[in-house]
Amino acid sequence: MRRGQAAVFWTGFAVVVALLIAAPLLLSEYWRRLLTEILIWGLLAMSSDLLIGYTGMVSFGHSAFFGLGMYGAAAALLTSQPPNLWLALFYGLVAAAAVAAFVAYFSTRLRDIYFAITTLIFSQIFYVVIFTWTTVTGGENGLNFEQPALGFGRVLSVPFTPTILHWFVLAVVGGSYLLLRRVTQSPFGMVLQSIRENEARTRAIGYPVERYKIVAVMLSGLFAGLSGVLYAIQNQFAAPDFVFFFVSGETVIYNVIGGIGTLVGPIVGAGFFILLREGLSRFLTEYYLIPLGVIFIAIVIFLPQGLLGFARRWLNQ
Amino acid sequence: MGVSLDQLLIQTINGIVTGMILALVSSGLTLIFGIMDVVNFAHGELFMLGAYVGALTLALTGNFWLALLSASIVIALLGATIYLVTLRPLLGRDPLTTILATFGVSLVLQNYALWQFGAVSRKVAEPIGGHFNLFYLDYPWYRVAVALLSAAIIGGLWLFLKLSKWGIWIRATTQDRMMAQAMGIPVPWVLTGVFAIGSGMAAASGVLFAPFGGVDSAMGLNWILRAFIVVVVGGMGSLGGSIAAAILISLLEAYAALWVSPSQAVIVSFVVLIVTLLFRPTGLFVATSK
Numbered sequence: 001m002r003r004g005q006a007a008v009f010w011t012g013f014a015v016v017v018a019l020l021i022a023a024p025l026l027l028s029e030y031w032r033r034l035l036t037e038i039l040i041w042g043l044l045a046m047s048s049d050l051l052i053g054y055t056g057m058v059s060f061g062h063s064a065f066f067g068l069g070m071y072g073a074a075a076a077l078l079t080s081q082p083p084n085l086w087l088a089l090f091y092g093l094v095a096a097a098a099v100a101a102f103v104a105y106f107s108t109r110l111r112d113i114y115f116a117i118t119t120l121i122f123s124q125i126f127y128v129v130i131f132t133w134t135t136v137t138g139g140e141n142g143l144n145f146e147q148p149a150l151g152f153g154r155v156l157s158v159p160f161t162p163t164i165l166h167w168f169v170l171a172v173v174g175g176s177y178l179l180l181r182r183v184t185q186s187p188f189g190m191v192l193q194s195i196r197e198n199e200a201r202t203r204a205i206g207y208p209v210e211r212y213k214i215v216a217v218m219l220s221g222l223f224a225g226l227s228g229v230l231y232a233i234q235n236q237f238a239a240p241d242f243v244f245f246f247v248s249g250e251t252v253i254y255n256v257i258g259g260i261g262t263l264v265g266p267i268v269g270a271g272f273f274i275l276l277r278e279g280l281s282r283f284l285t286e287y288y289l290i291p292l293g294v295i296f297i298a299i300v301i302f303l304p305q306g307l308l309g310f311a312r313r314w315l316n317q
Numbered sequence: 318m319g320v321s322l323d324q325l326l327i328q329t330i331n332g333i334v335t336g337m338i339l340a341l342v343s344s345g346l347t348l349i350f351g352i353m354d355v356v357n358f359a360h361g362e363l364f365m366l367g368a369y370v371g372a373l374t375l376a377l378t379g380n381f382w383l384a385l386l387s388a389s390i391v392i393a394l395l396g397a398t399i400y401l402v403t404l405r406p407l408l409g410r411d412p413l414t415t416i417l418a419t420f421g422v423s424l425v426l427q428n429y430a431l432w433q434f435g436a437v438s439r440k441v442a443e444p445i446g447g448h449f450n451l452f453y454l455d456y457p458w459y460r461v462a463v464a465l466l467s468a469a470i471i472g473g474l475w476l477f478l479k480l481s482k483w484g485i486w487i488r489a490t491t492q493d494r495m496m497a498q499a500m501g502i503p504v505p506w507v508l509t510g511v512f513a514i515g516s517g518m519a520a521a522s523g524v525l526f527a528p529f530g531g532v533d534s535a536m537g538l539n540w541i542l543r544a545f546i547v548v549v550v551g552g553m554g555s556l557g558g559s560i561a562a563a564i565l566i567s568l569l570e571a572y573a574a575l576w577v578s579p580s581q582a583v584i585v586s587f588v589v590l591i592v593t594l595l596f597r598p599t600g601l602f603v604a605t606s607k
Contacts, residue, residue, distance in 0.1 A: 058413050106591060109598045113356045114553065116416055117545045118594065124542055125587045132581050245542075249420060256417055287432045293425035300418045301406045 005314065017174055024166040036166045038274050040230045042267030043173045044247075045254035046180060047223030052252070053261030054184050055216045056196030057111075061103060061119030062251045064126045065221035067243030068095040069228025071130065074143045074238040083148035089229055096225020097218060099126060104217035108210055111199070120245055127243040142239030145232075160233070169230050173267075176223055180263055183219065184316070192216055253296055259306025262315045268308055323452035324575060330451070332571030334460045336564035337467035338522050342540050343547040343559040344471055345518035351554030352491045352511050354412045355404060358419040360519050360544065361537030362426035367392045367520025368532040369430060372439050381444030385524045389517040396516025400509050423537075430534040438531035463525050470521060471560065474514070487511055546586050550593045552600020561602045565589070 020039075024032045044066055051057045072095030073088040080087050107118040130137045137143065150168060151157035158164060183189050191212050194202045203209045232238055241247075250273070258269025273292065280288035305312065342364060349357050357363075367388045374384035403418045445462050448455035478484040489497040490507045498504045523536075530536065543566070551562030566586045573582035593601050 058416065106594045109594055110549075113350075113412055113416060114549065116413070117356065117549055118590075121542065121546055121549070121587065121590060125584070128580065128583055128587075132578070249424075252417065252420070287428050289424050289428040290432070293421045293428070296424070297403055297418055297421035300414055300421060301403065304410070304414065 009314070017170070020170050021167065024163040029162065032162055032166060034274065034278065036162070036169050036234060037231075038271045039166075039169050039173045039267070040227050040234065041250075041254065041270040041274065043176055043227035043230065044224050045251050045258070045266030045270050046173075046177065046263050047220045047227065048251045049255055049260055049263055049266045050180060050184070050192075050220045050223070051216060052255050053263075053265075054189060054196060055192040055213065056199075057108075057213065057216075058116045058252065059119045059217070059220070060116045060245060060248045060252060061107070061121075061123035062220075062224050063243050063245055063247035064099055064103065064123035065096045065224035066228040066231070066247060066251075067123075067126065067130065067238075067240075068099045069093065069225030070232040070238040070242055071095060071137060071143070072225070073229040073232040074145055077145040077148060077232075078143065083146050085148040085150060085233070088148060088233065089226075092229035092232070093222060093225050096221050096228065100218045100221025100225070101214075103221070104214040108213040108217060120248065123243065123245050123248055127240060127245070130243050131240045137238075137240070140240060142237055142241075144237045147233060147236050165234060169234070172226065172230060176226065177263060177267075180223065184263070188212070188215070253292075255306075257296065257299055257306055259308035259312060262306075262308050262312050264315060265306050265308035265312075269306065272307065325572070327451060327454060327456075328571040328575055329568065330456070330460075332568035333564060334464045335571070336567030337464040338526050339540070339543055339547060339567055340560040340563035341467040341470060341518055341522040341525070343544040343551070343563050344474065344556055345515035345522075346544050347548050347551070347554060347556055347559045348474070348518070349512055349515040350548065351556070352487060353404075353508055355415040355512070356412070356419065357512075357515065358416055358541070359399065359423040359426060360419075360515070361539075361541030362423045362430070363392050363396060363516045363519040363537070364523040364526075364540050365430060365532070365534060365537035366395065366426060367523035368441075368527045368536065369434055369439075369523075370520065371524030371527055372441050372532045375441060381524075385521060388520045388524045392520030393513040393517035396519075397509050397513040399516075400512040404512070405505070405509075423541075427534055427537065434534065436533070438533040440531050441527040443528040459528060466525060467522065470518065471556075474518070475556070483507070483510065543586065546590050550589055550600065551602050555600060555602065558600055558602035562600075565601075 020035075023035055027035065044062060047065075048059055048062045051059045069092040072092035075095075076088040076091035077083040103119060103122045107115055107122060110118055131139060133139070147160055149157045149159045150164060160168070184192070191202065191207050194207075195209055195212060199209060228242070231242070254269035254273055255266045256269070257272055258267065259265030276292060276295070277288050280291055284291070299306065303309070308315070342360070346357060346360050349355050349360075370391045371384040371388040374387045375381055378384070399422055403422055404415060407414050407418060443457060443459040445457070445459040447458045449458060450456070478487060486497070486502045486507050487510075489500070489502055490504055494504055497507075523532075526536075526540075547559050547562045547566060550566065551558030551560070566589055569585045569589060570579075570582045573585040
């Protein structure tokens with residue numbers, strides 16, 4: 001029975017990945033770019049699902065991790081000549097991890113709503129710092145830089161065409177999914193889920209709940225930073241807007257729409273949100289958030305499990 | 318770093334004035350949280366819409382105090398509607414869902430205001446024109462009036478909670494919702510009423526603040542973030558705590574603005590927050606009994 005279900009899961013996974021590999025060859029430039037972007041935002045949402053869905057902590061501060069990943073990548077790409085992709089990844093992840101450690105240390109002292117609010121405020125700290133530290137971060141204007149090439153040592157170096165970039169992003173996001181899925185199914189992930197279900201009892205059994213939470217926030221921040229690096233590579237700029245808490249809010253929206261505690265749900269939620277935004281903004285320009293906000297409220301009230309909630313048990317097999 | 322004593326005194330008064338507005342905003346937020354377990358993410362938007370309603374009424378009638386009153390009433394009714402439509406269905410669910418729902422509400426309201434009123438900030442004239450001499454400055458009386466008025470509104474709320482029948486109902490509902498219901502208190506309406514009162518207070522502070530900084534659709538954002546800091550530092554759900562925290566933070570920011578730019582002075586309040594989290598995560602001014 002379980003082996004049969006696993007076979008179905010992996011078949012489904014392979015089909016989706018195959019479709020996503022083929023997609024850039026079939027889509028127009030506009031849609032290809034949008035699809036890549038959905039994957040990047042999906043990775044950010046997925047990283048936050050580790051907290052929201054699996055540990056029961058709603059983070060309103062993921063923009064800080066995303067943004068620091070972005071600025072970390074920017075630092076690497078501006079200082080290395082020629083711009084080096086792996087250095088960008090390394091700097092971005094280190095920056096995000098440092099911020100995540102800082103945020104995790106303080107915010108995990110609080111629970112539930114207090115956690116949500118403190119993460120929000122912490123992300124604003126980094127926003128203010130980045131916004132006002134003009135000499136280093138470029139302030140409001142942000143930073144522009146060149147796109148690195150996809151290089152493997154001195155052996156092979158391929159410039160990023162949109163299609164190759166899409167495949168690269170797909171590989172990173174797919175790999176992250178498998179990793180995060182493995183994490184949620186590991187003994188560590190089980191403890192996180194037991195914290196979600198009953199924190200007092202988990203502590204009573206003898207697990208150091210705070211330490212588990214800190215690691216969960218750091219892990220989540222690391223993957224969020226990774227998505228920031230990808231976004232920086234795709235768009236070749238870093239701007240303080242991406243550290244602003246709207247990004248965190250959208251991350252939470254992706255999660256709730258797609259279905260928390262599923263890992264793929266947030267990616268679906270990101271896709272749903274971004275496609276709807278593209279569709280609505282054609283005739284509503286920037287006011288697309290009015291209908292989207294209404295849809296979001298309706299989902300919170302009437303469909304709390306999200307779009308993929310029905311498949312939650314199955315996806316976590 | 319030559320900072321003279323009079324500069325320090327002026328910043329003290331400035332800090333107390335903004336602190337009182339912040340206290341008014343935060344006490345609405347705290348009231349709603351303490352009694353209903355709802356974190357109202359849309360509080361800043363109610364503040365902003367209140368300022369708009371005030372500005373419109375002022376343009377229509379020319380009377381600032383009428384504008385203040387009508388904005389409070391209109392936004393209180395709006396708050397009651399928001400509560401009935403989006404929050405009542407969530408009763409009994411995880412309190413975290415309320416933060417999500419009100420976040421959705423804030424998105425809708427903020428973009429509605431942008432759509433309806435445009436992106437250009439509106440100026441509102443000070444209703445009290447006079448100035449008095451404060452060292453080398455002409456200090457507007459209006460600022461002093463704002464501080465006093467905010468204090469009066471908060472004091473009124475406190476008396477209302479302490480003495481009126483509704484106040485007793487509200488306190489009973491906070492203590493034990495189930496028991497209050499059993500004693501015949503109309504709990505659903507008490508909750509709706511509390512949300513309306515909190516919304517009205519947000520609107521009143523929005524109108525009072527309007528002459529300082531103008532009215533635009535993004536103004537609520539700045540305040541909700543500061544109010545969140547205040548309620549965490551003051552201890553969530555504690556009315557006295559949030560007033561003390563509001564004044565403390567505003568004073569520190571005002572002093573910091575003597576040395577750095579105001580946008581960097583915000584960092585001071587972040588530092589206060591971090592220190593609070595380190596040493597007293599339940600809040601600096603939390604009373605022993607709730």
